[in-house]
Amino acid sequence: MWFAILCLAIGLTIKILHDWRRSSKFPPGPRGLPLVGNIFDVKRLVDETTFYSHAWCRLADTYGPIVGLKLGTAEPLIIVSGRDAVVEMMSRPEFDGRPNGFLFKHRTGGERRGVMFTDGDIWRDQRRFVLRTLKEFGFGKMAMEDIILNDAVSLTSIIESLAKSGPITNLHNITSIAVLNSLWTLIAGSRFDLNKENPKLREILSVLNDLIRNSNVTGGILTHFPLLRYIIPNFTGFTVLNQRLARMSQFFRSEIARHKQTRMHGEFRDFIDVYLAEMEQSSSIISCFDEEQLISVVKDLFSAGVETTNNTIGFIITHLAVRQDVQKKVHEEIERVLGKEVLPRIAYKNRLPYLNATIAEVLRLANVGPTSIPHRAMTDATLLGYEIKKNYTLLANLKSVHMDEKHWGDPKEFRPERFINDRGEYVEDPWLMSFGLGRRKCLGEILAKNSVFLFTACLLQKFQFTLSPEHPDPILDGVEGFTIAPPDICVNAIKRN
Structure with missing residues (x-):
């Protein structure tokens, strides 16, 4: 019995560490913690900025137009910011x-x-x-x-x-x-x-x-x-x-x-x-x-x-x-x-x-709708060179487009x-x-x-x-x-x- 529990614990630990590991083609983003991923990172940003949409813009400023987050046991969440990236993501049927x-x-x-x-x-x-x-x-x-x-x-x-x-x-x-x-x-x-x-x-x-x-x-x-x-x-x-x-x-x-x-x-x-x-x-x-x-x-x-x-x-x-x-x-x-x-x-x-x-x-x-309703990748794909696997969730950060200083002045x-x-x-x-x-x-x-x-x-x-x-x-x-x-x-x- 103890051997089975030990094997289960080892297997669970390996899975947690595997899920935490980011491949070289995964979009950049905060490192996060095992199991909970970036939940605390997002919470901290929302506490600082008051709104999730403000947090997404802050992440885009730090990491670029494609940001990868892992939130608990759910599939990774990809934040897509900037007009070029948003238009491409929302125009492609695989997303x-x-x-x-x-x-x-x-x-x-x-x-x-x-x-x-x-x-x-x-x-x-x-x-x-x-x-x-x-x-x-x-x-x-x-x-x-x-x-x-x-x-x-x-x-x-x-x-x-x-x-x-x-x-x-x-x-x-x-x-x-x-x-x-x-x-x-x-x-x-x-x-x-x-x-x-x-x-x-x-x-x-x-x-x-x-x-x-x-x-x-x-x-x-x-x-x-x-x-x-x-x-x-x-x-x-x-x-x-x-x-x-x-x-x-x-x-x-x-x-x-x-x-x-x-x-x-x-x-x-x-x-x-x-x-x-x-x-x-x-x-x-x-x-x-x-x-x-x-x-x-x-x-x-x-x-x-x-x-x-x-x-x-x-x-x-x-x-x-x-x-x-x-x-x-x-x-x-x-x-x-x-x-x-x-x-x-x-x-x-x-x-x-x-x-x-x-x-x-x-x-x-x-x-009023600062992001798109969440999208899901229907197949494995790439977006601006980053790997987006099937079932990843994607959010188009519309606010980043509407508040782009280079365009609107x-x-x-x-x-x-x-x-x-x-x-x-x-x-x-x-x-x-x-x-x-x-x-x-x-x-x-x-x-x-x-x-x-x-x-x-x-x-x-x-x-x-x-x-x-x-x-x-x-x-x-x-x-x-x-x-x-x-x-x-x-x-x-x-x-x-």
């Missing part, structure tokens, strides 16, 4: 996979489901179906624009009413339901009344916010050491995570059950109806269309559709409340092009270059004029890549861009936003999480005459 780590599967019932964290045939089939179906219900069309505008107008009425009582402290929560409404119309065929309190929806949005704020793109301790969920489930957050995931799944499961009871065969009201019909046609045991997949797809659409768009709008309001000079220029442009009564339309977009430039500058500076300055040419026209800059690149580019980019433009135009047409004395100097870096949220601030919404 189009998604990680196989514990948390990425646990969020969808222990298997890879949905569209956000899948790859291969499942991802292709689900993505193709999602895009085709949502387009049939008006995704990116005039009908969608009308839905968004209706929600934007309702939102301005609510803000006007709230502003009568003084500064608004929960603007981010108020805008979230309005932002969700247009997408939820396509997904579930129903709309939320912005003027009525919806406790169930508010709870799910709160759960979503908790999940995102308490996670990061590395996957956290449960991805680095998944066995700890059995040993210290409360300390690792596993218990709370399960509760939150269960509440979200139940919300979507109830919506799907309602659709099953009320749908008419041959008539399709929304995405869920069409998916249920596809499930009936694809009844084979090898089909990837089933109820668990549907729940996961809807969860992905719900999460992505609310979080980044709402955060972007929140950052726009925050930056303009701080920079009254920029807000004044936006007001003057809207006044000149639309006046006070003509509703903003996508057709007017090219006539509002300074508003477009302001939105672009917020996307660049706020970095003064990247830390909020200056929308950088997107305006000599003729006063808005000019897109290929260095701005907030929605990603390549085949894994955000599939909701059009809806997100249209929503941000229309909501922002409507809000600024009606209000001037100023900081309340309670928050005279907000920290514009925002709040850390899987994505970056705007800071909690208190604003005055002053109706424009």
Whole structure:
């Protein structure tokens, strides 16, 4: 028995030392420690810089555009920084996979489901179906624009009413339901009344916010050491995570059950109806269309559709409340092009270059998604001469591109004029890549861009936003999480005459 234990200990020691050893072609990075790898290195950097994205930029400054990290027992994590490296990584199909780590599967019932964290045939089939179906219900069309505008107008009425009582402290929560409404119309065929309190929806949005704020793109301790969920489930957050995931799944499961009871065969009201019909046609045991997949797809659409768009709008309001000079220029442009009564339309977009430039500058500076969603190497490959083995996780450091001093000149300055040419026209800059690149580019980019433009135009047409004395100097870096949220601030919404 003791001999067996000794052999096991020796074998484990050899494996730990082998995993710790770095080959000459492994990307450079901090040496780390046996077993835990670079966990303490990353923690120290995050403690010093406050944000994971700041830590990635610090590592890039020290080691170069390709940095290799080993975090616990998980596959190595490769941080890719700088435009050239980021463009190459995100354009190559061999890096189009998604990680196989514990948390990425646990969020969808222990298997890879949905569209956000899948790859291969499942991802292709689900993505193709999602895009085709949502387009049939008006995704990116005039009908969608009308839905968004209706929600934007309702939102301005609510803000006007709230502003009568003084500064608004929960603007981010108020805008979230309005932002969700247009997408939820396509997904579930129903709309939320912005003027009525919806406790169930508010709870799910709160759960979503908790999940995102308490996670990061590395996957956290449960991805680095998944066995700890059995040993210290409360300390690792596993218990709370399960509760939150269960509440979200139940919300979507109830919506799907309602659709099953009320749908008419041959008539399709929304995405869920069409998916249920596809499930009936694809009844084979090898089909990837089933109820668990549907729940996961809807969860992905719900999460992505609310979080980044709402955060972007929140950052726009925050930056303009701080920079009254920029807000004044936006007001003057809207006044000149639309006046006070003509509703903003996508057709007017090219006539509002300074508003477009302001939105672009917020996307660049706020970095709501400072990195790509984690990628996975599908095969053994090389990147800028470094060895990237199959199943390595890769993160594109988008912030490093958006804050590149050689390109932008003064990247830390909020200056929308950088997107305006000599003729006063808005000019897109290929260095701005907030929605990603390549085949894994955000599939909701059009809806997100249209929503941000229309909501922002409507809000600024009606209000001037100023900081309340309670928050005279907000920290514009925002709040850390899987994505970056705007800071909690208190604003005055002053109706424009």
